[in-house]
Amino acid sequence: MSREAIQPGATLGVMGGGQLGRMFVHAAQRMGYFTAVLDPDASSPAGKVSHHHIQADYLDDGGLAQLAACSAAITTEFENVPAPALRTLAAMRPVAPGAEAVAIAQDRAQEKAHFTRCGVACAPYAVIETQQQLAAVGDGLLPGILKTTRLGYDGKGQQRVKTRAELAAAWDSLRQVPCVLEQMLPLAAECSVIVARGADGSLVNLPPQLNLHREGILAVTEVYEGNMPAERASAAVAATKSIAEGLGYVGVLCVEFFVLADGSLVVNEMAPRPHNSGHYSMDACDVSQFELQVRTLAGLPLTQPRQHSAAVMLNLLGDLWFAQGGAERTPAWSEVLRLPGTHLHLYGKHSARKGRKMGHLNITAASAAQARATALQAAALLGIQAF
Ligand code: ATP
Ligand code: MG
Numbered sequence: 001m002s003r004e005a006i007q008p009g010a011t012l013g014v015m016g017g018g019q020l021g022r023m024f025v026h027a028a029q030r031m032g033y034f035t036a037v038l039d040p041d042a043s044s045p046a047g048k049v050s051h052h053h054i055q056a057d058y059l060d061d062g063g064l065a066q067l068a069a070c071s072a073a074i075t076t077e078f079e080n081v082p083a084p085a086l087r088t089l090a091a092m093r094p095v096a097p098g099a100e101a102v103a104i105a106q107d108r109a110q111e112k113a114h115f116t117r118c119g120v121a122c123a124p125y126a127v128i129e130t131q132q133q134l135a136a137v138g139d140g141l142l143p144g145i146l147k148t149t150r151l152g153y154d155g156k157g158q159q160r161v162k163t164r165a166e167l168a169a170a171w172d173s174l175r176q177v178p179c180v181l182e183q184m185l186p187l188a189a190e191c192s193v194i195v196a197r198g199a200d201g202s203l204v205n206l207p208p209q210l211n212l213h214r215e216g217i218l219a220v221t222e223v224y225e226g227n228m229p230a231e232r233a234s235a236a237v238a239a240t241k242s243i244a245e246g247l248g249y250v251g252v253l254c255v256e257f258f259v260l261a262d263g264s265l266v267v268n269e270m271a272p273r274p275h276n277s278g279h280y281s282m283d284a285c286d287v288s289q290f291e292l293q294v295r296t297l298a299g300l301p302l303t304q305p306r307q308h309s310a311a312v313m314l315n316l317l318g319d320l321w322f323a324q325g326g327a328e329r330t331p332a333w334s335e336v337l338r339l340p341g342t343h344l345h346l347y348g349k350h351s352a353r354k355g356r357k358m359g360h361l362n363i364t365a366a367s368a369a370q371a372r373a374t375a376l377q378a379a380a381l382l383g384i385q386a387f
Helices: 019-030 061-070 083-090 099-105 108-117 131-135 164-173 230-247 289-298 333-337 368-382
Strands: 011-015 034-038 052-054 073-076 125-128 144-148 158-161 179-183 187-197 203-205 209-214 217-223 251-260 265-271 310-317 342-346 357-365
Touching: 011 019, 011 061, 011 083, 011 289, 019 034, 019 289, 034 061, 052 061, 061 083, 073 289, 083 099, 099 108, 099 230, 099 265, 108 179, 108 230, 108 265, 125 131, 131 164, 144 164, 158 164, 187 230, 187 289, 203 230, 217 368, 230 251, 230 265, 251 289, 310 368, 333 342, 333 368, 357 368
Parallel strands: 011 034, 011 073, 034 052
Antiparallel strands: 125 179, 144 158, 144 179, 187 203, 187 209, 187 251, 209 217, 217 310, 251 265, 310 357, 342 357
């Protein structure tokens, strides 16, 4: 189903005003679009840089009508945008990604069922919605991770459990909301793939990302030739493409994978939007993940992005704004920016909190070794643990 392209000069709308929305807005504006953001927060990162900011709740009919009235098409930047809101908008304007795909990605049980339908293996798991299901959990799933099926992010809504007693206590502490229990897998590494799919079915991908998570939060992404064996990279891209096609997806989609000791891939989860692990593309690729989002939304052509520089991305969490004793400080930006190939991205959040994503630093270089060496220097200056 293709439609006529929405040309620059039109207004593109986005549900959600976080950092991903902000970077979408920047990419859209660079290409000559006007932007509209719907977010309840008066000082959201994207709302502050958008031409229009509709300050309303995601399910507020008046706010949704206002967004639709000023936008030629609408996308979403955060995973937990209520699917009913997208359905309401879709009755008025083109919406990408669609409500059905977002609804599947919002629910870990539905998401895993979709992966299985696409022939992509996920970690052994059980759905826990009742006491009976809790009692029926096989011992093979322990030790495991109990995850709420909905509304988790950055490791929130997750608990690691070793025994049945811990499992029962963890489910109680999550107030017995629907959960999935996943077997805890011994991870050799983690990686992710970002694809963009147009309404005409065209499909392009960014090169696979090698990701390091710390305490459930992405810390470092490395992307360069040789960051993983070629067969693994192509298997991850193929799996991601089949997941996108299986959804009839339109927009930017990220799929995260676990790598096991034998090198095999197990899918973890998908994000129906640009992803933290794709931020390196802003400085290391000729087309960034946010430009891909603009193109898919506007119905513009997709071309296969080309990575022109080796890249490392360091996430800048709020922790970096605090010294050892807890006193607030400004991270050593001048020292970091003295290093060649460093690109600072801050999201305009006023207060730093531990674990809060404040920005990221992209490091680009002519070689992987140089990118890594510079990234390690930058990490030391900022107080980020070496990797
Ligand atoms: P985000 O929104 O940042 O992607 P999330 O809250 O959705 O995070 P997951 O992606 O499910 O959380 O898990 C976060 C991290 O916890 C993973 O990247 C991985 O490091 C670890 N993890 C999750 N599930 C497993 C598992 N079954 N076995 C081993 N490690 C796991
Ligand atoms: Mg994740």
